[in-house]
Structure formats: structure tokens, C-alpha cells
Amino acid sequence: MMNMESQPIDIPFSKHILGNQLQVIIHEDHACPLAAVNLWYHVGSKNEVPGRTGFAHLFEHLMFEPSKHFGTTYFELLQRAGGQINGSTNTDRTNYWELVPSNALELALWMESDRMMHMLPSLTATAFETQRDVVLNERRQNYENRPYGLAIVALTEALFPADHPYHWITIGAPADLCNATLADVQAFFRQFYHPANASLTIAGDVDPDAVLDLVNDYFGACPAGEAPPAVALAPAHATTSRRILEDRVELPRLYQAWLTPLNFADGDADLDLAADVLAGGKPSRLYRRLVYEERIATDVSASQNSRELGGFFAVTVTAVPGVGLDVVERAVAGELAAFAREGPTEDELARAKAQTETAFVSRLQRIGGFGGRSDQLNSYNVSLGDPGSFTRDLDRYRNATTRSIREAAARHLLPGHQVTLSVVPAGRSDLAVSGSDMVVVS
Amino acid sequence: MSTPTRRDPPPTGPDQPVVFPPVTRIRLANGLAVWFVERRPLPFVTVSLLVPAGSAIDPIDLPGVASLTADMLDEGAGGRSAIEIQEAFGRLGTTLDTEAGSDAVLLSLAVLPRHAHAACALVADLVIRPTLAVEDFERVRTLRLNRLRQLRNSPSSIADQAFVQAVFGAHPYGHQPWGLTEAIERMRIADVVRVHEAAYHPASCTMVVVGSLEPTDVARIAESAFGTWAGPEMGSDLGKMGSDPISSSAPVKWGLTPFTPSRVILVDRPGAAQTELRIGHVAVPRSTPDYHALVLLNAILGGQFVSRINLNLREQKGYTYGAHTAFDFRAIAGSFVLQTSVQTDATADAVGQSLSEIAAIRGERPPTAQEVDFGRATLTRGYARNFETTGQVGRALAQLAMYDLPDDTFDRFVPGVKAVRAEDLAAAAVRHLHPGELVVVAVGDRVKLESGLNSLGLGDPVVTTVDV
Numbered sequence: 001m002m003n004m005e006s007q008p009i010d011i012p013f014s015k016h017i018l019g020n021q022l023q024v025i026i027h028e029d030h031a032c033p034l035a036a037v038n039l040w041y042h043v044g045s046k047n048e049v050p051g052r053t054g055f056a057h058l059f060e061h062l063m064f065e066p067s068k069h070f071g072t073t074y075f076e077l078l079q080r081a082g083g084q085i086n087g088s089t090n091t092d093r094t095n096y097w098e099l100v101p102s103n104a105l106e107l108a109l110w111m112e113s114d115r116m117m118h119m120l121p122s123l124t125a126t127a128f129e130t131q132r133d134v135v136l137n138e139r140r141q142n143y144e145n146r147p148y149g150l151a152i153v154a155l156t157e158a159l160f161p162a163d164h165p166y167h168w169i170t171i172g173a174p175a176d177l178c179n180a181t182l183a184d185v186q187a188f189f190r191q192f193y194h195p196a197n198a199s200l201t202i203a204g205d206v207d208p209d210a211v212l213d214l215v216n217d218y219f220g221a222c223p224a225g226e227a228p229p230a231v232a233l234a235p236a237h238a239t240t241s242r243r244i245l246e247d248r249v250e251l252p253r254l255y256q257a258w259l260t261p262l263n264f265a266d267g268d269a270d271l272d273l274a275a276d277v278l279a280g281g282k283p284s285r286l287y288r289r290l291v292y293e294e295r296i297a298t299d300v301s302a303s304q305n306s307r308e309l310g311g312f313f314a315v316t317v318t319a320v321p322g323v324g325l326d327v328v329e330r331a332v333a334g335e336l337a338a339f340a341r342e343g344p345t346e347d348e349l350a351r352a353k354a355q356t357e358t359a360f361v362s363r364l365q366r367i368g369g370f371g372g373r374s375d376q377l378n379s380y381n382v383s384l385g386d387p388g389s390f391t392r393d394l395d396r397y398r399n400a401t402t403r404s405i406r407e408a409a410a411r412h413l414l415p416g417h418q419v420t421l422s423v424v425p426a427g428r429s430d431l432a433v434s435g436s437d438m439v440v441v442s
Numbered sequence: 443m444s445t446p447t448r449r450d451p452p453p454t455g456p457d458q459p460v461v462f463p464p465v466t467r468i469r470l471a472n473g474l475a476v477w478f479v480e481r482r483p484l485p486f487v488t489v490s491l492l493v494p495a496g497s498a499i500d501p502i503d504l505p506g507v508a509s510l511t512a513d514m515l516d517e518g519a520g521g522r523s524a525i526e527i528q529e530a531f532g533r534l535g536t537t538l539d540t541e542a543g544s545d546a547v548l549l550s551l552a553v554l555p556r557h558a559h560a561a562c563a564l565v566a567d568l569v570i571r572p573t574l575a576v577e578d579f580e581r582v583r584t585l586r587l588n589r590l591r592q593l594r595n596s597p598s599s600i601a602d603q604a605f606v607q608a609v610f611g612a613h614p615y616g617h618q619p620w621g622l623t624e625a626i627e628r629m630r631i632a633d634v635v636r637v638h639e640a641a642y643h644p645a646s647c648t649m650v651v652v653g654s655l656e657p658t659d660v661a662r663i664a665e666s667a668f669g670t671w672a673g674p675e676m677g678s679d680l681g682k683m684g685s686d687p688i689s690s691s692a693p694v695k696w697g698l699t700p701f702t703p704s705r706v707i708l709v710d711r712p713g714a715a716q717t718e719l720r721i722g723h724v725a726v727p728r729s730t731p732d733y734h735a736l737v738l739l740n741a742i743l744g745g746q747f748v749s750r751i752n753l754n755l756r757e758q759k760g761y762t763y764g765a766h767t768a769f770d771f772r773a774i775a776g777s778f779v780l781q782t783s784v785q786t787d788a789t790a791d792a793v794g795q796s797l798s799e800i801a802a803i804r805g806e807r808p809p810t811a812q813e814v815d816f817g818r819a820t821l822t823r824g825y826a827r828n829f830e831t832t833g834q835v836g837r838a839l840a841q842l843a844m845y846d847l848p849d850d851t852f853d854r855f856v857p858g859v860k861a862v863r864a865e866d867l868a869a870a871a872v873r874h875l876h877p878g879e880l881v882v883v884a885v886g887d888r889v890k891l892e893s894g895l896n897s898l899g900l901g902d903p904v905v906t907t908v909d910v
Contacts, residue, residue, distance in 0.1 A: 032830050033458040069448055073757065075747045080816055081454050082823020085747075101823050103455030110452050133760025133785075137716065141763050141783045144715035147595045218448075250591045281537060282528040292525065295581070298588040320588055347529070354535030361486055362552055365831040 009390035011364070011373055014208060015381070018216065020224040022195035025377050025387045026211050027203040029367060035105040035204040036368030037098045039112055040378040042199070043192035044092040045172070046165035046231050046309055051179075054135070054172015055188050057089040058180060061131040063096065067111075068118030074111065081107055088370060089170055092308040093382060095375060099368030102205035106214055109202075113218035116198070120189055128182050136178075139171050147249045151423050153441045154245045158419040159257050159312055163234045166310055174442055194225025199381045203374040204367040236310055238417035242436035245423045251298065252431040254325045255421040256332065257314045260412045263306040263383060269396035270408035271304035271313055276352040277344045277405070278302045278335065279315065283351070285335050286317065296323045296331060308383070313413060324431045325422045336413055343406025356397045364390075460825045462852040463835065466657045473645025474668050477839050478660040479652045481832050487558045487653030488832040490550035491565055492840045495641035496543045497619035498774060502612060504633055506621010509542035510586060511637040515549070516540065517578040520567030524578060527564065534561050538568075542619045545773040546844045552833065555654050559663045562649075566667040569642055579631040590623045593910045597711060597718035597783070597885045604707055604883045604908045605720035609777055623909060643673040648843035652832040705881045706895050708903040710888035717789040717886030721796050722779035723879040728771035728845040734858040735870035736769050741817040742809050742867075743767050743799065744780060748816070750799050751780065761788040765796075769874075773845055778875065786887055790894025793882055797898070800880065804871035814864045822856045 013027040045056050064074040064087070078085050081104035087096040098108040143149040153169055160167040200219070202211050238259050261267045279286045279302035290297035302315045315336075317328050344352070366372035380389035422432030429438065466478040497508050516538055517524040531538055534557040541548045549569070553561045593599040603618055610616035649668065651660050730736065737745075744751035744767030755765040765782035780800070784792040803809065809817070829835050829852075842851055882898075884891060888905060895903045 033826050034830065070451065073748070076816075077451055079746065079748055079820045080823075082820060082825070084824060084827060099824075099827055101454070101458060101826065103458060104823075106452040107454055110448070114448065130757065130760040134756055134763055137761065137783070137785055138763035140715040140785065145597055145718075145783070147592065248595050250595055251588065281532065283525050283532060288525060291585070292581070295584070298585055298592075318588075318592070320584075321591070347533075351529065351532030351535075355532060355537065358535040358552060358554060361484060361554070362831075362833075365484055365486065365833075367830070368827075 009364070009394060011377070011388065011390055013377060013387055015387055016212060018195065018220055020195040020220065020222055022219050022222070023199045023381060024212065024215050025199070025201040025381060026206070026208045027201065027367070027373060027377060028206060028208050029203065030205045032367070033102050033205050034367060035100055035102040035108070035202065035206050036372065036374040037100070037105070037108045037112060038201045038203070038368065038374035038378050039096045040199045040382055041094045041193055042197050042382055043094055043228070044090050045168065045170040046091045047192065047228065048165065048168070048172070050162065050168070051176060052184065053168040053176045054170075055180060055185065056094055057170050057172065058132060058135050058177060059185055059188055060087050060089045060094050061135055062123060062128065062185060063087065063115055063119065065127045065131070066122050067115040068122050069114050070111065074115065077107060078104070078111060083108065084369070086370070091166055091170060095378065097368055097370075097375065105202070105206060105211070109214050109218045113222065116193060116195070116219070117222045119193070120186055123182070123186070125182055128185065132177055132180065135171070136174060139174065143171065148247060148253055148423055150247065150441045151245060151253070151255055151421060154243060154439050155255055155257055155314070155419060155421050157441070158241050158243055158421065159239070159259065160236050160310065161234055164236050164310070165231055166307070191228055195219065195222050196225045196227045199378045201374040201377045201387070203377070231309065233309060238414070240416050240418060242420045242433055243422070243439045244429050244432040244436045245421060245439055245441065246426045246429070247423050249423060249425055251318050251321060252325050252422060252424045252428065253316065253318045254328050254332070254433065255314060255316050255423065256329075256418050257312045258413050258418045260304060260311040260313045261306060262311055263308060265306070267408040267412060268304065268306045268311065270400050270405045271412065273349065273352045273356070273397060273400050274339070274344070274405050274409050275302040275304050275313065276355065277348045278339060280352070280355070285339065286315070286332065289335060290317060290328065290331050294331065296320060296327055319431070325433045329420065329433050333415060336409070337415065340406065340410040340413060343402045343409070346402060349400070349402050349405065353397055353400070357394065360394050457823060458826070460856055462829065465839065465849065466660070468661055470644065470665060470669055472669065472671050472673055474664070474671065475648040475843070476660065476664040477648060477650050478655070478657055479835050479839070480655065480657065481652050481835065482654045485555055485654055486552065486832055487555050487651065487655055488550065488552045488836045489558065489562055489565065490548055490650045490836050490840055491569060492648045492650065492843045493547045493549070493569065493642055494545065494646050494844070495547050495637065496545045497617065497621070498544050498614045499637070499641055500614045500617070500621070502614070503625065504629060505614065505617040505625045506586070506619070507629055507633050507637055508547070508641070509619040509621060510583065510626065510629060511634045512540050512542040512547040513582050513586070514574055514579060514634055515568040515572050517582055518573030518575055520571045522567070527568070530564055531561070536561060538565070544615060544619060548840055550836065558655060559666065562663050562667040566671065570668070570671045572638065574631060574635055574638065576631045579634060583626060583629060586620065586626055587623060590620065590626065590910050597714065597716070599910060600709055600908050601718040601720045601883050601885045603910050604709055604885070604906070605722065605779065605881070606777070607908070608707055608881045608883060609722065609724050610775070615772065615775065618910070644668060644671045645673050648840070650836045650839045650843070652836045652839070705900045706898070706903040707881065707883045708888055708891060708895060708905045709883070709885040709908050710905060711885055712887055712889070714786065714886045716783045717786055717884050717891060718783045719789070719793065720779055720781055720883040721793065721880055722777050723876055723881060725769055725776040725778040725874055726771070727773060727775050728847070730771070732870050732874065733771070734855070735862045735866050736874060738814070738817045738821060738859055738862050739803070739809065739867050739870055740767055740769055741821055742813045743803050746820060750803065751796060754795055754799060755782060755784065755792055759788070761785055761792050786890050789884060789886060789891050790897060793884070793895070794898055797877065797880065800875055801877040804868070804875045804877070808868040808871065809864055811864055814862070814867060818859055818862070821859050825856055
């Protein structure tokens with residue numbers, strides 16, 4: 001029962017490269033009368049520079065404004081056709097998707113290609129300023145006015161040096177957003193929004209030959225553009241620092257983070273599984289000891305956050321009332337040391353693998369949306385150059401061993417090489433990990 | 443193929459009919475309803491058990507006890523400890539999701555087909571044979587109290603609690619399922635045992651299975667896992683707890699809440715980066731015959747991106763990251779609510795604009811023919827995407843069970859919405875939106891908000907604190 005079945009994951013597709021360098025991936029599946037369009041631009045906050053942060057995400061908002069051949073916002077025609085529409089920006093990429101009844105595929109391609117080719121001339125100063133206000137409100141809602149919402153800002157600032165593009169979070173700094181000009185975003189668009197920097201996937205209830213014709217018709221005339229240069233990267237070094245952030249919270253929370261391998265690099269999947277064994281659910285080591293047995297914490301979590309230019313492993317623990325974070329930190333350190341020494345048990349590894357496989361298959365049920373098949377095909381294409389890397393990806397987890405996980409933990413989760421952040425109620429720095437320095441984030 | 447012209451949007455093809463997949467329905471001898479939809483080819487199964495034991499059955503003096511009972515199910519059962527239960531689920535490659543809502547508790551999980559039987563047997567242990575030990579209860583109660591304590595600093599949680607309290611008053615809908623601190627502190631394990639005995643019975647529950655199994659497999663698995671679950675005699679009061687609050691207090695009288703002279707509730711959050719807003723009133727339950735009209739009306743008013751309120755507050759004014767409205771249909775009653783979070787200095791104007799939009803759609807600016815046409819198209823043409831995954835289909839079936847809806851509810855949606863005419867919408871707006879009854883909850887910086895909110899003509903704001 002516990003043996004993993006090494007069955008390949010079969011998601012058939014074809015890949016094409018247009019004359020203007022646009023990469024096109026087509027996946028046919030007639031289970032539902034739906035078609036998914038998913039477009040990745042290989043640009044994210046990693047392509048920004050200090051003083052000009054938040055542009056990639058602000059630009060994503062502007063992409064939903066009117067373009068040359070549709071005078072309405074991006075939503076109206078597609079919603080009328082029964083489509084669902086969204087987009088997102090992270091450090092590495094910006095993605096846009098439409099999930100439409102398959103009879104509206106051509107409309108979605110017409111819309112996506114129009115904004116790729118004709119967005120700029122239609123962009124007004126008013127639309128730009130309004131969307132900047134919307135983004136400032138998004139930041140207030142999701143970071144400033146939310147308990148522990150600014151912790152991620154303090155954490156990444158401590159973890160990555162000031163000239164590393166992961167030093168700032170994707171939504172950017174309010175001052176930078178306020179300083180942004182229409183000319184800035186126009187330059188940004190010209191550099192990054194063109195076929196040579198994009199990957200387009202169409203999936204679902206479609207005829208692949210007809211789709212390729214349509215894509216050629218609608219995107220073929222778009223000038224290629226130049227692939228943007230690789231991001232110049234200051235290497236991030238393992239650091240140790242201890243910081244305190246005061247926030248409007250009731251219970252103190254400990255964040256610890258280590259620099260770890262890139263996405264798909266050696267050790268990345270091992271650390272994903274390590275996170276699961278350490279803090280995924282009640283049987284996990286940190287939950288069992290800190291929440292269930294010692295009752296010094298009220299919740300725990302851990303994650304390996306691997307990206308294109310760097311990764312970090314984070315452990316988060318919220319203390320119970322009356323317990324300071326020194327006590328919590330000692331317990332976490334003890335568990336991590338034991339884990340790096342002994343690795344997971346065979347039973348822990350089998351459970352982590354089984355849950356990983358179920359979640360993996362579950363995501364593939366959908367053709368569209370964030371994390372659906374079309375998004376995943378683009379992700380593999382941009383990261384690995386092969387859209388069909390499903391089995392290769394899952395095999396990273398299937399092939400992990402107690403030894404490979406122990407070695408990854410021992411190599412990367414070193415004591416003394418982590419950033420420690422204590423988020424405490426205002427005026428309660430006594431609850432923070434000893435020897436920490438107060439920080440302020442905007 | 444001729445080169446398309448870029449000038450005009452390409453036409454879409456004819457609408458494709460949406461047909462909900464066929465459902466196999468059986469009932470075990472103990473009364474448990476078992477519903478199954480076969481779904482292939484991915485090797486995947488979603489299993490859910492709907493128990494009509496949501497917070498609507500909380501006794502008036504024990505808000506939160508139903509959801510605490512749901513939390514206790516996997517804290518020890520069938521001879522296993524809490525940790526051992528989760529390890530067993532883990533070996534099957536799954537985790538149990540326990541969702542305690544107002545009208546029901548939904549236990550659900552997703553597994554590969556070869557583990558479906560073992561997973562169902564585990565779920566059966568939890569609901570039929572929970573240990574409900576006092577030491578586990580003390581631990582779980584403390585975790586709940588810590589969670590509630592953290593919510594005191596969450597503006598959206600405070601606003602939600604203040605809103606349901608304002609519109610539903612003393613009815614169990616007047617608190618969130620997770621309950622209130624003061625009551626959780628008083629609870630004893632005996633309260634949980636009483637809820638479990640009173641409300642967990644096979645004849646009132648529905649098991650929903652969707653995925654790559656055969657109907658005969660599902661019947662066999664259900665019988666094997668749940669067949670020995672004994673319930674009270676059919677027809678006894680205990681057999682239908684879900685629709686009937688177990689409150690020992692006098693039944694709460696229903697109707698629109700009588701408002702104090704002021705309808706503005708202000709919860710002070712000094713220095714807040716934004717103001718969290720809820721604006722609404724009591725509305726009809728899911729069983730309303732106006733359901734299709736209200737879904738369409740809401741889409742036009744604030745239910746989608748291209749809606750009057752979102753376009754006004756977000757796209758024109760930039761006050762917020764988003765604003766939306768909903769008819770929150772529940773089994774006994776519902777609410778109409780507008781939710782948004784706006785920048786502090788725009789609060790009074792955002793509230794004023796919202797009130798105007800709500801008044802206008804049932805008065806001087808009823809839905810136009812274009813809006814009705816647009817709303818109909820958005821709701822009906824994309825309807826197929828609601829049933830793409832096993833989880834979506836399972837959740838849809840759980841809705842049928844929870845609200846006791848006809849089997850053909852989903853097949854009737856598209857024709858039902860298409861049949862709504864502009865004049866039906868105008869009439870529905872008059873019947874179901876009540877500008878004079880709207881209550882405004884604002885969680886934000888009192889010093890900066892008070893005078894602006896005063897000027898709205900809704901009476902002086904009542905400044906209050908909200909205990910969650």
C-alpha cells in the first residue's frame with residue numbers, strides 16, 4: 001500500500017515556436033466544454049531595481065485596462081462570453097489567464113494578443129493613477145492592516161542583501177509606487193511585454209491545428225522584441241541576524257528562515273518533504289512537540305520557497321499567551337538539530353510522499369486557472385524548457401530517500417545561518433528572541 | 443483560413459448546454475443517504491460527509507459548541523489518538539478537511555481510488571466512535587481560545603462578527619461558527635457529547651462520493667464503513683436535528699432586525715491603515731423562489747468585477763482593492779451584504795456611494811436591458827466550469843443536501859436565469875433590498891471617521907467594541 005507507483009503523468013501536448021519567438025503550447029482534452037488560455041511573461045519583481053519596486057505588479061493591473069481594439073476594461077467582453085479572468089505577479093513571472101467556454105477561445109486570443117500589441121497607446125494617465133491607488137489599497141488590505149502582514153517584508157529584507165532582487169516583496173514600497181510615472185511603465189512594457197519574453201498555453205476542448213492557425217493569425221504579427229538580459233545578481237550569503245518587528249497582534253510569532261536551493265535544484269524537493277515532516281499537520285514533529293505535548297505554541301508551519309534566483313526555507317511558530325519566543329526558538333532548534341542528524345523515519349517519508357502525490361494529481365484536474373494544467377505547462381516550459389516535465393517533477397519526490405532529506409536538512413538548515421524574526425505586540429519586545437534588534441518597515 | 447480583422451471582436455459560437463452529471467442515489471438501512479457521481483479518467487476520488495450540525499444548532503448560551511464538536515471528531519476515535527488518526531490519513535495520502543459552517547459540518551477528503559475504502563472507514567470512526575476525552579477537549583478548547591484571541595486584531599473578522607451580530611441578533615446566525623470567547627471558556631466536554639448524541643445520526647447525513655469508482659464499489663464501501671452506524675428511530679425528533687435549533691431558550695422570533703436610531707456601528711481601530719466595511723441587512727433563505735432573480739440582480743449590483751459597485755469604488759475612484767456584494771443564502775434566513783476595505787480618508791464617501799448604488803438599483807436606476815443581458819450571459823455561459831473537478835461536483839451535491847434542494851437544481855439554473863426579465867429584477871430588487879434597513883459596520887480609526895460617518899444622515903455612529 002505504501003509503495004509509490006511510478007506511473008508517468010500523461011498530459012499530451014505540442015510545442016511550437018512562432019517566427020517572432022513566441023512559444024506556444026497546446027494541450028487537448030475534451031472532458032469539459034472549456035478552453036484555457038494561459039500567458040506567462042517572464043518578468044516579475046526580480047526585474048525591478050531599488051527605488052523602482054512594485055512596477056511588475058502595478059503593470060499587471062494596467063493590463064486589464066482598455067486596449068486599442070476594445071474600449072472597455074479587459075473584463076467586459078470576456079465576462080459576457082462566460083469567461084473567468086485573472087492574473088498574478090511574483091518575483092519571477094507575471095501570468096494572465098482566461099478560462100472560457102470553448103466557443104469563445106478565439107475571443108480570448110483576440111483580447112490577449114491585442115493587449116500584447118496595442119496596450120501602450122491606449123493607456124491614459126487617469127487609468128494609471130487610479131490603478132496605482134488600487135494597488136496602494138491592495139497593499140494596505142493584504143499587508144499593512146493584516147496581523148503579521150508585514151513580517152514577510154522584514155523577513156526578505158533581512159534574508160537577501162539590498163541589491164538582490166528578492167530583497168523587496170512583489171507589491172513594492174509605497175514610496176516607489178507613488179514615484180512611478182506613466183513613462184516608467186511604458187518603458188517597462190517595451191522591455192518585457194513581447195513574444196520573445198512570453199510563453200502561451202492553450203488547453204482544453206480545442207482542435208490543436210485550428211488553435212495553431214488562430215495563434216498565428218492573432219499573435220504572428222506582433223514584433224519579436226529582444227529577450228531581456230539576465231538579472232545581474234549579487235550572491236546572497238548565509239547570514240545570521242535577529243530582528244524584532246512590533247505589530248498589532250495578540251500573540252508573539254517566531255519566523256526563522258534559511259537560504260536554500262533554487263527551484264528544481266538539488267535538494268529543493270527534499271526540503272519540500274522536510275517541511276511536511278517538520279510542520280505538516282498534527283503528526284509533524286514541530287506540531288507534536290510544541291502544540292500537542294509541550295503546549296508552548298498554538299500553530300506551526302514550514303515551507304521551502306524556491307524560486308528562479310534563490311530559495312529560502314521558513315519555519316513559523318505562534319506562541320501561546322504567556323510564553324516568550326526564546327522558549328519557542330530553543331524547541332525549534334532542538335527539533336531541527338535532531339532532524340538534521342537522523343532524518344525522517346521511513347513512515348514519515350512514506351506519508352509525506354503519498355500526500356504530495358495526491359495533491360499533485362488533484363491540481364491537474366483543472367485545465368485553467370492558477371496551478372491548473374495550462375499554468376503548469378507554462379511553468380515547466382519557462383523553468384525547464386520542457387512543458388511536459390510533470391513526471392520529472394513528481395519523480396523528484398518519489399525518488400527522495402530518508403538519507404537525501406537528512407543530507408539536505410544538514411546542509412541547508414544550519415544553526416547560526418538563519419534569520420530570526422520575532423513579531424511581537426507593540427511594547428512587548430521582552431517576548432522576542434534575546435539579542436534581537438528592532439526594525440521598522442513601511 | 444482568412445486572416446481575421448483585428449477591428450472587431452470575433453463572434454463566439456452557439457451556447458453549449460450544461461448538463462449536470464447523473465447521480466446514483468442509494469440509502470443504507472440506517473437511513474444514511476449515499477450519492478455518487480462517476481468521474482474519470484484521472485485516478486481520483488473526493489469523499490464528503492455532510493452532517494446538519496452547523497452553528498445554527500448552537501444553544502443560545504453556547505455559541506461555538508457545534509464547531510468545537512466538529513473539531514473534536516478527529517482528536518481521538520475508534521481507539522486511535524489524534525496523532526494516530528492523522529498518521530493513518532497520511533498513509534492514505536490524504537488529510538481530512540473539517541468545515542464547520544452555519545448550517546452544516548462538511549467532512550471531506552480526496553484520495554487515490556485504491557485508498558477510498560480505508561479513508562471512508564476512518565471517517566466513519568470519527569463520526570460514529572469519537573473518543574471525546576476530557577484531556578483532548580481541554581487542549582482543543584485552548585487552541586480555539588488562542589485562535590479567537592488572534593482574531594481580535596483581524597479587521598475583517600471583527601467586521602464579520604459585528605455584522606452578523608447586528609443583523610441576526612440573538613439567533614445562532616448572530617455569531618460566527620467558531621463561537622465567542624466567553625462561551626468557549628464556559629464549555630465542558632459534556633456539552634460536546636450532547637451535541638454529538640443529538641445531531642450526528644445516519645438518517646440526517648449525506649455521504650457524497652465523486653470520482654473514478656464503480657457504483658457497486660461505492661455501495662459496498664458505504665455499507666462497510668457506515669452500515670453499523672445506529673441512529674434513533676426514524677421519525678423521532680432526534681432524527682431531524684439539523685433544521686431545528688437545539689436551543690433550550692424560547693425560539694428566536696424572526697423578521698428584520700429593529701434598528702436603533704443609528705444604523706452605523708463603528709469599531710475603533712486607532713491608526714488603522716484602512717477601514718473595513720460591511721453594509722447590509724437580513725435577507726431570504728436559499729429556498730426563496732426568487733433565487734435566480736437575486737443571483738442575477740446581485741451580479742449586476744456587486745457580484746462580479748464588472749458590477750456597479752466595484753466599477754464605482756475600485757475602477758473609477760481607486761478607493762479599494764475590491765468591493766463586492768452577496769446574498770448569503772442560508773437554510774433559515776440569509777443576509778444581503780456589501781464587503782470592502784477602503785482607504786481611511788475615503789470611508790464616508792465609499793459608504794455614501796454604496797448606499798446610493800443600493801437605493802438606485804431598486805429605484806431610479808433599475809437594471810437596464812443591457813445589464814440584464816450582460817449578467818445573464820456571464821452567469822449562464824460559463825456555468826460548465828463550476829463542475830470541472832471532483833471537489834466541485836461533490837460540493838455542489840452537498841449544497842443540495844444542505845438546503846434540501848430538488849435533484850435537478852443545477853440543470854434548472856441556466857434556463858432559470860435566462861427566464862428572468864428586467865421587470866422581474868426590478869420587482870425582486872424592491873422586494874429584497876431595503877435601503878432603510880441597511881446597517882453599516884465600519885472597523886477603522888474612529889478619530890478620522892466619526893464626523894464623516896455622522897454626515898451620512900444615518901444617525902450618530904454607535905461606537906462599540908466587538909468581542910470575538
